[in-house]
Amino acid sequence: MPFTLHPRLEADSIFVGQLRLCQLRLINDSRYPWLLLVPAHPDLVEITDLEPEDYQQLWEEVRLVSKGLQSWCQPDKLNVATLGNLVPQLHLHVIARFKTDATWPGPVWGQGEAVAYTEKELDSLVAELRELFFQ
Amino acid sequence: MPFTLHPRLEADSIFVGQLRLCQLRLINDSRYPWLLLVPAHPDLVEITDLEPEDYQQLWEEVRLVSKGLQSWCQPDKLNVATLGNLVPQLHLHVIARFKTDATWPGPVWGQGEAVAYTEKELDSLVAELRELFFQ
Numbered sequence: 001m002p003f004t005l006h007p008r009l010e011a012d013s014i015f016v017g018q019l020r021l022c023q024l025r026l027i028n029d030s031r032y033p034w035l036l037l038v039p040a041h042p043d044l045v046e047i048t049d050l051e052p053e054d055y056q057q058l059w060e061e062v063r064l065v066s067k068g069l070q071s072w073c074q075p076d077k078l079n080v081a082t083l084g085n086l087v088p089q090l091h092l093h094v095i096a097r098f099k100t101d102a103t104w105p106g107p108v109w110g111q112g113e114a115v116a117y118t119e120k121e122l123d124s125l126v127a128e129l130r131e132l133f134f135q
Numbered sequence: 136m137p138f139t140l141h142p143r144l145e146a147d148s149i150f151v152g153q154l155r156l157c158q159l160r161l162i163n164d165s166r167y168p169w170l171l172l173v174p175a176h177p178d179l180v181e182i183t184d185l186e187p188e189d190y191q192q193l194w195e196e197v198r199l200v201s202k203g204l205q206s207w208c209q210p211d212k213l214n215v216a217t218l219g220n221l222v223p224q225l226h227l228h229v230i231a232r233f234k235t236d237a238t239w240p241g242p243v244w245g246q247g248e249a250v251a252y253t254e255k256e257l258d259s260l261v262a263e264l265r266e267l268f269f270q
Binding site: 048055056059062066067077078079081082083084085086104105106109 | 190205212213218
């Protein structure tokens, strides 16, 4: 069975690039630099569903993305999480948080409404992220 | 410098046992089976502060605890997260979520008030968790 991205993740985020295991995506919410890692395997729900090698690879990609975000925007804190209460397909959030952001110090999920980027902002941001992670 | 647990984590959770890297603790909130992993090293804030070997060990312990919780209480979903917006000391949440729990499908943080276990409940729960993870 081929990998198909959950429609909710497809709608809420933009493809940045394909890492060895995961799709790297940008959540379309300009309130936070918010990245998503989605292991490109069908039928994964929990991190415990991953084979040991993929499990390790997942966290290596989380580390890569975390370090990239830190060097890119110097957040006050990283928030790293996998919840999946609404969208069962396994996905990991890596979010750069700032003491000045919309919901600090609370979590970002289910707080207020996403503020979409403009098309121009998105183009430039995705280009920057591709340079950061894929060059 | 020796490792000292942050007073907020100390107040909110109970020691279950020491894994190779992390203290395993139970959050004193009977609304959820909610475990905490705290790497027993001073001065860690972000997962990226961990040396590669400890980083890998952390996620191995997350896997162990996740699988343990799954076999112990068959949750509808695991929520695994490191936020640290309020308590900077690096700590990981592994929470067994149920569709019937107090804040499903929302995240657990900052939602309502913790409902402490009775002393009797705590004793029996900690004993059960020690058997699950340390025997």
